[in-house]
Amino acid sequence: MPGDGIGPEITEQAVRILEAVTEGTGLSLNFIPGLIGGAAYDAAGHPFPDATRDAALKADAVLLGAVGGPQYDNLDRPLRPERGLLGIRSAMGLFANLRPAILYPQLADSSSLKSEVVAGLDILIVRELTGGAYFGQPRGIRVVDGQREGFNTMHYNEMEIERIGRVAFEAAMQRGRKVCSVDKANVLETSELWREVMIRVSKDYPEVELSHMYVDNAAMQLVRWPKQFDVIVTENLFGDILSDQASMLTGSIGMLPSASLNDKGQGLYEPSHGSAPDIAGQGIANPLATILSAAMLLRYSFGRADLAQRIESAVNDVLEQGLRTRDICTKNDQEVSTQAMGDAMVAIL
Amino acid sequence: MPGDGIGPEITEQAVRILEAVTEGTGLSLNFIPGLIGGAAYDAAGHPFPDATRDAALKADAVLLGAVGGPQYDNLDRPLRPERGLLGIRSAMGLFANLRPAILYPQLADSSSLKSEVVAGLDILIVRELTGGAYFGQPRGIRVVDGQREGFNTMHYNEMEIERIGRVAFEAAMQRGRKVCSVDKANVLETSELWREVMIRVSKDYPEVELSHMYVDNAAMQLVRWPKQFDVIVTENLFGDILSDQASMLTGSIGMLPSASLNDKGQGLYEPSHGSAPDIAGQGIANPLATILSAAMLLRYSFGRADLAQRIESAVNDVLEQGLRTRDICTKNDQEVSTQAMGDAMVAIL
Numbered sequence: 001m002p003g004d005g006i007g008p009e010i011t012e013q014a015v016r017i018l019e020a021v022t023e024g025t026g027l028s029l030n031f032i033p034g035l036i037g038g039a040a041y042d043a044a045g046h047p048f049p050d051a052t053r054d055a056a057l058k059a060d061a062v063l064l065g066a067v068g069g070p071q072y073d074n075l076d077r078p079l080r081p082e083r084g085l086l087g088i089r090s091a092m093g094l095f096a097n098l099r100p101a102i103l104y105p106q107l108a109d110s111s112s113l114k115s116e117v118v119a120g121l122d123i124l125i126v127r128e129l130t131g132g133a134y135f136g137q138p139r140g141i142r143v144v145d146g147q148r149e150g151f152n153t154m155h156y157n158e159m160e161i162e163r164i165g166r167v168a169f170e171a172a173m174q175r176g177r178k179v180c181s182v183d184k185a186n187v188l189e190t191s192e193l194w195r196e197v198m199i200r201v202s203k204d205y206p207e208v209e210l211s212h213m214y215v216d217n218a219a220m221q222l223v224r225w226p227k228q229f230d231v232i233v234t235e236n237l238f239g240d241i242l243s244d245q246a247s248m249l250t251g252s253i254g255m256l257p258s259a260s261l262n263d264k265g266q267g268l269y270e271p272s273h274g275s276a277p278d279i280a281g282q283g284i285a286n287p288l289a290t291i292l293s294a295a296m297l298l299r300y301s302f303g304r305a306d307l308a309q310r311i312e313s314a315v316n317d318v319l320e321q322g323l324r325t326r327d328i329c330t331k332n333d334q335e336v337s338t339q340a341m342g343d344a345m346v347a348i349l
Numbered sequence: 350m351p352g353d354g355i356g357p358e359i360t361e362q363a364v365r366i367l368e369a370v371t372e373g374t375g376l377s378l379n380f381i382p383g384l385i386g387g388a389a390y391d392a393a394g395h396p397f398p399d400a401t402r403d404a405a406l407k408a409d410a411v412l413l414g415a416v417g418g419p420q421y422d423n424l425d426r427p428l429r430p431e432r433g434l435l436g437i438r439s440a441m442g443l444f445a446n447l448r449p450a451i452l453y454p455q456l457a458d459s460s461s462l463k464s465e466v467v468a469g470l471d472i473l474i475v476r477e478l479t480g481g482a483y484f485g486q487p488r489g490i491r492v493v494d495g496q497r498e499g500f501n502t503m504h505y506n507e508m509e510i511e512r513i514g515r516v517a518f519e520a521a522m523q524r525g526r527k528v529c530s531v532d533k534a535n536v537l538e539t540s541e542l543w544r545e546v547m548i549r550v551s552k553d554y555p556e557v558e559l560s561h562m563y564v565d566n567a568a569m570q571l572v573r574w575p576k577q578f579d580v581i582v583t584e585n586l587f588g589d590i591l592s593d594q595a596s597m598l599t600g601s602i603g604m605l606p607s608a609s610l611n612d613k614g615q616g617l618y619e620p621s622h623g624s625a626p627d628i629a630g631q632g633i634a635n636p637l638a639t640i641l642s643a644a645m646l647l648r649y650s651f652g653r654a655d656l657a658q659r660i661e662s663a664v665n666d667v668l669e670q671g672l673r674t675r676d677i678c679t680k681n682d683q684e685v686s687t688q689a690m691g692d693a694m695v696a697i698l
C-alpha cells in the first residue's frame with residue numbers, strides 16, 4: 001500500500017529489495033497492491049475502502065508507505081488520510097507497535113544531541129496501538145450548561161495491558177533484558193491498573209529487569225541520557241509522543257522502520273516518518289526506513305530473521321560506501337537518488 | 350510552603366531574597382508558613398490540610414518548594430504528596446501554568462544538545478492546569494465483562510480553552526509574538542474543539558502569529574530545532590510532558606521557575622524541578638529556580654516587574670561570577686552551597 005506523498009517511491013524500492021533478498025530462498029512473496037489514505041480517497045472516495053480491508057485481512061503482511069497531504073486537510077474527519085491508518089490498525093487488531101530508535105554510527109553527526117549522548121543508541125519502543133484515547137468511547141463534542149465541550153475516554157483492561165506487556169518482555173529477552181514501563185500512575189487510574197498488570201506480567205520474566213517511569217520524566221530522560229533505556233513499553237498516546245521524540249534523537253528519522261503486529265502473526269510494516277509531500281515525486285526520498293520495515297516484515301511475519309539480517313547488513317554496507325539520500329547527506333558524502341539507493345542495495349543483495 | 354526533600358532549603362533562600370529585594374521599596378511581604386505534601390501528611394495526616402487551603406485562599410501568592418519522597422510511595426493514593434499539589438491547584442483554580450525554558454549562556458555546556466541547537470533558547474510553555482484528564486470525571490477502575498478496566502476522561506469546554514488561550518496570546522504580545530498551539534486534533538475530539546477555539550481567540554490578537562502542531566510532532570521539533578518556538582500553549586497532560594522535555598533541553602532544570610495563576614491575580618510559584626530526596630539536607634541543592642520563581646511572584650502577583658528584574662539580573666551576576674551549585678558545576682567553576690548561593694544573591698541585591 002504505497003499511500004501518499006513519497007509513499008509510492010519508497011515502497012517501490014522496498015518491494016525490489018524483498019524480491020531480491022527472497023530470490024532462490026524458497027520464500028516466494030505474492031504482492032497485492034492496495035489503496036489507502038489520500039490515494040484511496042481520490043480513487044475510491046474513502047481512505048480505507050472495503051477492498052483494502054479485505055485484502056489486508058487475507059494477507060500475511062502489509063507493507064505501507066505513508067499517508068497524508070495538504071490537499072486532504074479540509075476533508076471531513078472520517079475521510080482524512082490518517083483515518084485509513086487508524087482503520088487498518090483497528091480492522092487487523094494491530095495492538096503492538098514496535099519502533100526501534102537506533103543511531104547508525106555512520107550518521108552520528110545528524111543528531112541534534114551531543115555525540116556522546118547518542119553514540120550507540122539502540123532503544124525499542126513498544127507502543128500499544130489499538131486502545132487508550134485513540135479508540136475509547138464515549139467521545140465527541142457535546143453541549144453542557146450551554147457551552148460546547150470536547151470529551152474523550154481513555155481506557156485499558158487487564159487483557160489489553162497484559163498482551164502488550166508480554167510483547168515488551170519477549171522483545172527484551174532478545175535484547176538488553178530491561179523493560180521500562182511508562183505511565184502517569186500518580187494521576188490516572190488507567191495507569192494505576194497498567195502498572196499493576198506490568199508488575200504481574202514481569203513475574204513470568206525473572207531475567208528481565210522492570211522499572212517504571214512517569215511519562216513526563218521519561219520525556220526528560222530521553223533528552224538527558226537516552227542510553228539508559230533498552231525497551232520502553234507504554235500506552236497508545238504516550239507511545240505516539242515518546243516514539244516520535246525518541247526517533248528524532250537519532251536525527252535520521254529517514255532510517256527508522258516500524259512494525260505493528262496482531263496476535264495472529266500478521267503485521268503492518270511502515271517507515272516511522274511521514275509522507276513528506278514537500279519532496280514527493282522528486283526522487284530524493286530516503287527509501288531505507290521502508291526497506292528496513294521490509295526486513296521487519298520478513299522477521300516477524302515470515303519468521304525469516306536470516307533474510308532480515310541480510311537486508312540490515314546491506315543497509316550498513318551502503319552507508320559504509322558513503323551513499324546518502326539528501327536527508328542524511330552532509331558535505332563529505334555522496335548524494336544519491338531514491339532509485340540509486342535501491343540499486344545499490346539490490347547490487348549488494 | 351517548603352514541602353519535602355530539598356524544599357525547605359531552597360525556599361529558605363528564596364524568602365531571604367524576597368526580603369532583601371523588597372527592603373525599602375514600600376512593598377512589605379507577610380510570610381505565612383504552610384504545610385503541604387509529605388511534610389503535611391507527617392504533621393497533619395493529609396497532604397493538603399484544611400489549614401493550608403484556608404491560608405492559600407487568603408494569600409496573594411504561594412511560594413512552594415517541592416513535594417514527594419520515597420517514604421510516601423506506599424501511601425494510599427489520596428494521601429500521597431502529589432495529591433497536595435493537585436489539591437492546591439484545584440482549590441485555588443490555578444488554570445494557567447507558565448513554564449519558561451531558558452538557556453543561560455553561562456550554562457550552555459550543561460545541555461545534552463549541541464550548543465548551536467540550544468544557544469539563546471527562550472521558550473515559554475503555557476500549560477492548562479485544572480482541566481483535561483487530570484480532573485476529568487468519570488474515572489476509576491471498574492469491572493467490565495469479568496475484567497478490570499481502568500478509565501479516565503479528558504474534557505475541555507470552550508471557556509476553559511479560551512481563557513488559557515488568552516493567557517498565551519497576552520504572553521506572546523510581550524515576547525516574540527508567536528503562539529504554537531499543540532494538540533492531537535487528528536485523533537481527539539477534545540483537541541478538535543481546542544483548535545477551533547484557539548483560532549477564534551487569535552482573531553483578537555492580529556499581531557500574534559498562531560500555528561498548530563500535533564503533540565507527537567511537537568515532541569520531535571523540540572528535539573530537532575527548539576528555537577523555532579516562542580510560546581507553546583497546550584492542554585494539561587500534553588503540557589506536563591512537553592514542559593518537562595523542554596526544560597531538560599537546557600540541561601539546567603535547577604534554574605527553571607514556574608508560575609501557576611488563577612483569574613483573581615493569585616498565583617503559586619515553584620521551581621520546575623522536583624524534591625530531589627537523594628540530596629535533601631546536604632546543603633548542595635540549587636536555590637536559583639526557587640529564587641526565580643520568587644521573581645515571577647513579584648511580577649505576576651504584585652505587579653512589580655522592576656523587583657523581578659532586579660532578582661533576574663542578580664542571578665545573571667552570580668553566574669557571571671562563576672558561582673555554581675553542584676548540579677550546574679563543571680570543572681572550571683567554583684562549587685558553592687545552597688546557603689552560599691543565597692548569600693551571594695543577597696550581597697548583590
Ligand SMILES: CC(C)[C@H](C(=O)O)[C@@H](O)C(=O)O
Nearest residue numbers: 082083085086240535536565
Ligand atoms: C497519523 C496519526 C493518527 C498517527 C497516530 O497518532 O498514531 C501517527 O502519528 C503515528 O504515530 O502513526
Ligand SMILES: CC(C)[C@H](C(=O)O)[C@@H](O)C(=O)O
Nearest residue numbers: 186187216431432434435589
Ligand atoms: C506531581 C505531578 C502530579 C505533577 C503533574 O503531573 O502535574 C508534576 O509532574 C508537575 O508537572 O507539576
